[in-house]
Amino acid sequence: MKRTRRSFICGNWKMNKCQEDTYNFVHDLVKKIKQIPNLKEREIGIAPVFTSLFIADSLLKHSEIRLCAQNVHWEDSGQFTGEISAPMLKEFGVRYVIVGHSERRKFFGETNNAVNKRVKASIKNHLSVIMCVGETKEEREGGHTKDIVKQHVLEGLNGIAQDDILKYLVIAYEPVWAIGTGLNATVDQAVEVHKFIRELLNEHFGQGTGGTVRILYGGSVKPENIDGFMASEDIDGALVGGASLDIDSFLRIANFR
Numbered sequence: 652m653k654r655t656r657r658s659f660i661c662g663n664w665k666m667n668k669c670q671e672d673t674y675n676f677v678h679d680l681v682k683k684i685k686q687i688p689n690l691k692e693r694e695i696g697i698a699p700v701f702t703s704l705f706i707a708d709s710l711l712k713h714s715e716i717r718l719c720a721q722n723v724h725w726e727d728s729g730q731f732t733g734e735i736s737a738p739m740l741k742e743f744g745v746r747y748v749i750v751g752h753s754e755r756r757k758f759f760g761e762t763n764n765a766v767n768k769r770v771k772a773s774i775k776n777h778l779s780v781i782m783c784v785g786e787t788k789e790e791r792e793g794g795h796t797k798d799i800v801k802q803h804v805l806e807g808l809n810g811i812a813q814d815d816i817l818k819y820l821v822i823a824y825e826p827v828w829a830i831g832t833g834l835n836a837t838v839d840q841a842v843e844v845h846k847f848i849r850e851l852l853n854e855h856f857g858q859g860t861g862g863t864v865r866i867l868y869g870g871s872v873k874p875e876n877i878d879g880f881m882a883s884e885d886i887d888g889a890l891v892g893g894a895s896l897d898i899d900s901f902l903r904i905a906n907f908r
Contacts, residue, residue: 659888661696662895673703708744719747725768737776763806788828823890829870874903881907
């Protein structure tokens, strides 16, 4: 299968790994990632905690591995205790920002409006965005998956021009019921939603948008299931949680076949 979009595997470390662990992991990753065949055909990223961004950046400066951040505020500076801005992230060499992860929505009250403001702030500062969308178990069982995903996509991208979407946006479809549970959507379930997202992008942001924007799958991605997901041309990569914390596991996922 020949891919029309460059695949992207990104490890989201969540609240794990202090600086020493980050140093050891990234030091080994930079060396071992070169063993992956066709590495130039795929993009690899990691999203450490904020306190480890500096040390990760120092090791990744001459690497093709992208440094990503787990969140960003919508203002460049101000009275926002505990937040971090896009200009601050850029100082650490960050290239991508994860926005709207279900854990941010669930535990910190993240709304679609807040996601939209974070996306706009990232684009204004020339940072690419991994915008997460996805339904809960109750929403899926109630037959509302597409309604929820549509809200996340359209409200998250409200007021954003097609050119900016094409240049800066990656979408991660993460069914909430599959995150950290050991469960995962079937390939068919994931593909159905990925196709739906592409239709939304074409309909609301211009023809060709859906075929250009990369859409990742996230939710208990493991070495044992990555090949199945990546066998579909509609799935452009993975946003990997727990399995990205072990270097051998992450390398196997990055080396999908």
